[in-house]
Amino acid sequence: MKAKTAVGSQWASLGQRRGWFPMQNGNGGASSLFGSKAAIEVERALTEVRAGRPMRMVSRTTTETVLSVDGLDDARLREFAALCTPSPLKLVISATRAQALGVDTDGSATITLSSTINASQIHTLVAEQGARLTLPVVVSSEPSAIVALMKLAQKLPAALVAPASSKHDTLPALNADEVATYKYELVESLAIAGEARVPLANAQLTRFVVFRDAAGNNPVAVVIGNPDTTTAVPVRIHSSCLTGDVFGSRRCDCGDQLQLAISRIEATGGGVVLYMPQEGRGLGLVNKMHAYELQDDGLDTVDANTMLGFEDDERDYGGAARMLEILGISHVDLMTNNPTKLRGLADAGITVGCRMPIEAPVNSDNRRYLTAKAKRAGHQLDYLVNALHATQRAPERVR
Numbered sequence: 001m002k003a004k005t006a007v008g009s010q011w012a013s014l015g016q017r018r019g020w021f022p023m024q025n026g027n028g029g030a031s032s033l034f035g036s037k038a039a040i041e042v043e044r045a046l047t048e049v050r051a052g053r054p055m056r057m058v059s060r061t062t063t064e065t066v067l068s069v070d071g072l073d074d075a076r077l078r079e080f081a082a083l084c085t086p087s088p089l090k091l092v093i094s095a096t097r098a099q100a101l102g103v104d105t106d107g108s109a110t111i112t113l114s115s116t117i118n119a120s121q122i123h124t125l126v127a128e129q130g131a132r133l134t135l136p137v138v139v140s141s142e143p144s145a146i147v148a149l150m151k152l153a154q155k156l157p158a159a160l161v162a163p164a165s166s167k168h169d170t171l172p173a174l175n176a177d178e179v180a181t182y183k184y185e186l187v188e189s190l191a192i193a194g195e196a197r198v199p200l201a202n203a204q205l206t207r208f209v210v211f212r213d214a215a216g217n218n219p220v221a222v223v224i225g226n227p228d229t230t231t232a233v234p235v236r237i238h239s240s241c242l243t244g245d246v247f248g249s250r251r252c253d254c255g256d257q258l259q260l261a262i263s264r265i266e267a268t269g270g271g272v273v274l275y276m277p278q279e280g281r282g283l284g285l286v287n288k289m290h291a292y293e294l295q296d297d298g299l300d301t302v303d304a305n306t307m308l309g310f311e312d313d314e315r316d317y318g319g320a321a322r323m324l325e326i327l328g329i330s331h332v333d334l335m336t337n338n339p340t341k342l343r344g345l346a347d348a349g350i351t352v353g354c355r356m357p358i359e360a361p362v363n364s365d366n367r368r369y370l371t372a373k374a375k376r377a378g379h380q381l382d383y384l385v386n387a388l389h390a391t392q393r394a395p396e397r398v399r
Contacts, residue, residue, distance in 0.1 A: 038178040039185045039214060042152075045174040046215075049153040054080065056164050056173040057146050063164040065171065066146055069126050070155045072119045077160075081115075084162035089113045091125060094147045094157040097309030101125070101133040108144035110161070112136045126158040127308050129294060145176035147309075152182065154284030157309040187318040189214035192326065200224075202259065203266040211323055217277050221323055224262065225270030229328050232353040234271030236261035236335040237320045237345075239278040242285060251292070252369060253360035260358050261335050272329065274320045281305065282314030300372035312377055317344030324350055337379045355380070 048055040054067045091111040098109035193212035209221040227233045244254030265271035280288030294304040331351040374381040
């Protein structure tokens with residue numbers, strides 16, 4: 001199977017109009033050496049956020065100095081407050097976190113902090129169950145570019161902000177409008193970086209085709225057997241799960257689903273597993289651990305994610321569609337229990353012939369997780385629902 005390098009017309013025209021990737025005719029706004037100015041600004045901002053350093057966010061009406069709340073302690077809080085004096089610090093949070101605090105908004109919320117607040121109290125406002133909001137708050141109907149940037153950096157979706165002043169001019173600045181378009185540039189930048197034969201225990205004829213995007217992410221197409229690209233190719237989009245795939249965690253069904261998919265594809269004669277770096281339904285490994293802590297305190301997997309300020313599922317499937325396109329695959333039979341994956345591929349121009357369910361084992365540690373996915377997130381786990389109904393209908397045994 002030979003890889004195709006042509007960019008899909010819809011993505012290409014959109015990217016070329018906005019200068020998201022180098023133009024082939026040399027007339028675009030992006031450089032083939034440096035990339036687009038917008039991407040450079042976002043990547044530099046992400047570097048600062050991941051390193052825990054402040055940066056500036058420039059919108060149409062304001063310029064704000066921004067600091068992630070991840071890793072915040074009282075010393076860092078005092079230093080940031082001194083940097084921003086005399087302006088009071090504010091806390092920007094996502095709509096889902098605002099709703100968890102009892103604030104009705106579909107966009108974002110900004111809380112004015114008291115001068116005596118400490119780092120522990122800020123963390124409670126950002127990520128803990130049962131927090132009470134007694135401080136002044138202003139809501140916005142628009143999503144916050146600051147929150148979106150924190151999510152891109154896989155930080156908690158909240159940040160300290162204050163109006164920028166001239167003493168902040170040396171801090172990296174980012175135009176707020178560029179954050180929303182950055183993910184499209186990452187999709188367009190995907191290219192095959194390396195490939196090799198990697199025999200697997202249950203699929204001997206296997207090649208790993210490793211992709212790389214402009215941010216250095218490495219999604220992998222695991223090509224099993226000899227896929228026939230003239231017809232629907234069996235495909236599994238699998239989000240990375242360190243705990244389940246590598247260590248055999250019983251909290252989820254990810255590892256079992258991955259092995260079942262490989263075996264089923266091998267049995268059909270050929271197909272592809274797309275292994276995507278989207279740990280914890282797109283939250284990232286650290287936030288996944290935060291969500292696990294909340295689950296241990298009684299929340300289900302949906303409420304744990306939204307309690308932290310995330311959507312239940314933060315994943316995007318544009319990258320998976322782009323990988324399939326590069327591999328010359330336009331028609332798939334998708335191995336999944338998640339209807340969102342079907343819609344995501346279809347919206348990106350991939351024809352989905354049918355859904356192939358994957359029925360992984362249920363155990364005492366993942367039963368609550370799978371039940372929440374079926375009842376609240378729309379996953380089509382008919383085998384689990386039927387088993388639960390059978391258990392509820394079964395008469396109690398007389399002892």
